[in-house]
Amino acid sequence: MCKHILNAQVSIRAPCCKKWFDCPECHAEATDHELRKTNEMIFLCKKCKKAFRKDVNDYEDEDEFCPHCDNHYVVEAKTPVAALGVEGDDARMDS
Numbered sequence: 001m002c003k004h005i006l007n008a009q010v011s012i013r014a015p016c017c018k019k020w021f022d023c024p025e026c027h028a029e030a031t032d033h034e035l036r037k038t039n040e041m042i043f044l045c046k047k048c049k050k051a052f053r054k055d056v057n058d059y060e061d062e063d064e065f066c067p068h069c070d071n072h073y074v075v076e077a078k079t080p081v082a083a084l085g086v087e088g089d090d091a092r093m094d095s
Contacts, residue, residue, distance in 0.1 A: 002026055009073035010066075013042040013051075020044060047071040 002008045002022030011020040014027050016036035021027040027035050044051045048069035065072050 008046070009071055010043040010045055013044070015042075043073070045069060045071050045073065 004025040005023050008022045011022050013020055014031075014035055015038040016033060017031060019027075019031075021030065024035050039056050041054050041056060042051060043054065043066075045066040045068060048066060048071065050066070050068040052067050054063055
């Protein structure tokens with residue numbers, strides 16, 4: 001599970017080391033080399049668990065969906081936000 005993108009819908013196969021990662025930051029943390037750029041991306045849908053390829057040079061609006069299960073995998077990324085809060089009632093307020 002990706003700690004950088006909370007709603008990642010696919011994993012991406014890194015062309016440099018042939019390993020699966022949820023985002024480029026996960027690749028950077030787990031390896032000692034840079035992520036190699038490529039025009040052909042290999043994805044693994046987290047909903048149906050099937051892999052598929054996409055050419056980034058020939059990308060259309062309908063390519064935002066898994067070809068196997070129609071999972072919409074191109075979504076706005078939700079990233080973790082640090083927050084401090086108090087759970088429950090503040091005992092100082094009741095005194």
